[in-house]
Amino acid sequence: MSVSDAGKDKPSKNSELSFQEPSQVDKEKRQFLVTATAAVAAAGATATAVPFVGSMLPSERAKAAGAPVEIDISDIAPGEIKTAEWRGQPVWIINRTEEMTAELPKHNGRLSDPMCEITSQQPAYCKNADRSIKPNIGVIVGICTHLGCSPSAKLEKGGDMGENWTGGFYCPCHGSKFDLAGRVFKGSPAPTNLVVPPHSYIDDNTLVVGIEAEMEA
Ligand code: FES
Numbered sequence: 643m644s645v646s647d648a649g650k651d652k653p654s655k656n657s658e659l660s661f662q663e664p665s666q667v668d669k670e671k672r673q674f675l676v677t678a679t680a681a682v683a684a685a686g687a688t689a690t691a692v693p694f695v696g697s698m699l700p701s702e703r704a705k706a707a708g709a710p711v712e713i714d715i716s717d718i719a720p721g722e723i724k725t726a727e728w729r730g731q732p733v734w735i736i737n738r739t740e741e742m743t744a745e746l747p748k749h750n751g752r753l754s755d756p757m758c759e760i761t762s763q764q765p766a767y768c769k770n771a772d773r774s775i776k777p778n779i780g781v782i783v784g785i786c787t788h789l790g791c792s793p794s795a796k797l798e799k800g801g802d803m804g805e806n807w808t809g810g811f812y813c814p815c816h817g818s819k820f821d822l823a824g825r826v827f828k829g830s831p832a833p834t835n836l837v838v839p840p841h842s843y844i845d846d847n848t849l850v851v852g853i854e855a856e857m858e859a
Contacts, residue, residue: 710852712844715779723795725784728851732784732792733839735849742797742822743777745808753825755835763787764838767855773823773838775855781841782824784811788832791815797822811836 750756793813824836842855
């Protein structure tokens with residue numbers, strides 16, 4: 643048999659190896675790639691899952707920021723105001739005198755929304771003449787509805803606000819004026835009344851801002 647014929651009839655040991663060994667190597671490579679790919683996929687899934695779970699768990703600070711706030715109102719003398727904080731916003735609590743309360747309906751004609759028709763600006767139980775649960779206690783978010791400045795309290799009649807001023811709040815940014823119930827005067831750039839937040843009372847001296855009152859509108 644010639645050298646060339648021997649090569650045709652019977653594969654050499656080397657040729658068997660050269661056919662079978664790569665197949666074994668391929669299997670091992672394939673197994674390695676499958677394992678490695680699964681490991682990378684699992685790592686990716688973990689990396690994705692951790693921030694997602696984290697984002698669903700509010701921090702203690704975030705929970706505290708949205709929590710209701712209890713406020714002692716026993717130290718607010720008639721005619722005075724106190725500022726609390728709720729959800730990072732200033733909330734005014736004003737103890738209106740009888741004279742202040744009596745003044746409110748007298749200037750309805752000068753107001754943009756005297757009857758509180760824009761319902762987003764106060765809870766239904768505060769859609770009344772003084773925008774409050776107790777006629778003397780006003781609870782108002784102290785942020786101007788124009789561009790978000792904090793108005794100044796100008797509680798006294800007249801003074802530097804002019805002789806027609808019956809007491810209220812003045813925003814120095816662009817001149818918006820609000821009365822002692824937070825209702826906006828016509829001609830102000832602020833489009834709506836100041837916001838009255840949800841609130842209720844635990845007892846005569848304890849106001850809670852952030853919890854709705856259980857009462858009929
Ligand atoms: S932000 Fe108050 S008047 Fe503009």
